[in-house]
Amino acid sequence: MTASLSTLNHDIASIVYPMIDTRSLLSLALTSRSMKNTIIPEFLFYRIRILRRESLVSFCLCITAPNSTAGSTVRHFESLVDFELPPDIWTTNLLETAMEKMAQLRSVRCSCDPSHLFSLSPRVPEVLPLLRHMSFTFKKQPSATTEVLKELRQLESIHINAWPGLDPFIISPESDVGIMLLNSRNTLKELTLPTMEWDFPEHLPFSNNPCDRHDDNVAVWPYVHTLALPSRVDFRCDLDLARTFPSTRSFSCSQGLKEWLWRPCNGPFLARLESCEGTIRHLQAAVGARASLRRISVHPGDRRTVLVQDILSPALRSLSLSLTISAKLLPGSLRSLAKLPHSLTFLSVLVHFSRGVPMAKVVEALASAMPRLPLAYMEIRCQFSLPVSEFDEQVRPHIGDFIRLLSGAFPSLQAGCVGWHSLARNGCRYWRRAMVTEFAASESYLTPFIEVSPDEGRGLKAHYDWQWRDVCAT
Incomplete structure (x- = not known):
């Protein structure tokens, strides 16, 4: 295996190696000198993911060391460091210098105010105009200016998240977020917006700056195919989704905006959707507009005791839903699953149940209640209240049994996940079908599945969740 990888030409290696996580790459690098x-x-350093502040400082020191060329290889940078306060001057200067060393950086994801990573004083990092993907999360009301956002141009994806309770972000032609959106109007493909006040008029005001002028002078993002709106939107100006986002096929909405979506002007927008995430009410609005949904994800907070049938369609390929069951209602609650469409290849079920229902019975009931669907991926997540002793007795020893049960019920299964959320433990186990060589070497002869890392498991889940999109494109 190592010999074959070492003989890859540069073009193929540039595709293969970025798909491997940093830890595995390091292990490969230690196998031979070549x-x-x-x-x-x-x-x-192609894809960097940092979890702690100490690791962030160490990484920046490595990047900024004399004669270091590591920074020029970084393409994707993710920092989950939670800055309770803005970094001190020394850390700010170190971050800014490190960012300037990353000349090939194209994607940034951070769980903090972006001004904590990018400082406009004393200079603007030269890497900002080169970024194509930006994702950040505000956990507190921005204490510093968000003026840095105005330096971002020609982005292909923008994901802005904010914790509940923060004041709405003003989205207007003059606001920092609004200017960032306008700067990426002809390149943006994916957009996630926080709780906001929408203040974009239908026609944009004239600008004396040639860089800010647009030929048709209207607030339209013509290439956004994936859009996510928050639960709360205050409208200073009317938002016509069909006009503003004419190419959107995947839409996500939180628990709010239920009635607003039913407005007649949103009908053409909903009718074009192929994927919809939201409450049952949101999904019914899309189906009522005659959308042919291939992917449905019911909001986890919208718990049902039975599956609502009118949101399903023969074209459905991916379904994620939540069910609430009790010991007495266990058979009846799952009987509605027998009507799942036979086109389904991805299924994720979050089950909420009381302490008196053993997890093993829930998994068995799910497998027996559903028709023999051509599933390539199945996920079962259980949420319950159990003390540590009962959890260790009911759940931990039986995870492998659950996988064997599911693989026997659905022979087409290629990967899966069993997860649990309780007062005692939270976790999940990811599995995929083993290759012939892996299966022969495995000690588990009862099932052709092997356990994989959480990173690989999440990647497999995303692949099968959206696989229908690849089929439609061919």
Whole structure:
């Protein structure tokens, strides 16, 4: 395996190695001198994910070290460091210098105010205009200016999240967020907006700056195919989804805006959708507009005791839903699953149940209640209240049994997940079908599945959740 990887030409290696996580790349680099000379200089820092503040400082010191070329290989940077307060001057300067070293950086994801990573003083990092993907989360009301957002241009994806309770973000032609959106009007494909006040008039005001002028002078993002709106939107100006986002096919909405979506002007927008995430009420609005939904994700907070049938369609390929059951209602609650469409290849079920219902019985009931669907991926997540002793007795020893049960019920299964959320434990186990060599070497002869890491498991879930889109494109 190592010999074949070391002989890859550069074009193929540039595709293969970025798909491998950093830890696995480091292990590969240590197998031989040729692999070390190939991976470490160019691919080891391709995708960086940092969880702690100490690791962030260490990484920046590595990037800014004399004669270091590591920064020029970074393409994707993710920081989950939670800055309770803005960084001190030394850390700010270190971050800014490190960012300037990352000349090939194209994607940034951070769980903090972006001004904590990018400072406009004393200079604007040169990497900002080169970014194509930006994702950040506000956990507190921005204490510093968000003026840095105005420097971002030609982004392909923008994801802005904010914790509940924060004041709405003003989205207007003059606001920092609004200017960022206008700067990416002809390139933006994915957009997630926080709780906001929408203040974009239908026609944009004239600008004396040639860089800010637009030929048709209207607030339209013609190439956004994936749109996510928050639960609360205050409208200073009317938002016509069909006109503003004419190419959107995937839409996500939180628990709010239920009645607003039913407005007649939103009918053409909903009718074009192929994927919809929201409450049952949102999904019924899309189906009522004659959308042919291939993917449905019911909001986890919208718990049902039976599956609502009128949101399902023969074209459905991916379904995620939540069910609430009790010991007495266990058979009846799951009987509605027998009517799932036979086109389904991805199924994720979050089950809320009381303490008196063993998890093993829930998994068995789910497998027996459903028709023999051609599932490639199945996920079962259980939410319950159990003390540690009962959890260890009811859940932990039986995870492998659940996977064997599901693989026997659905022979087409390629990957899956069993997860649990309780007062005692939270976790999940990801599995995929083993290749012939892996199966032969495995100690588990009862099932052709092997356990994989959470990173690989999440990647498999996303792949099968959206696989229908690849089929439609061919």
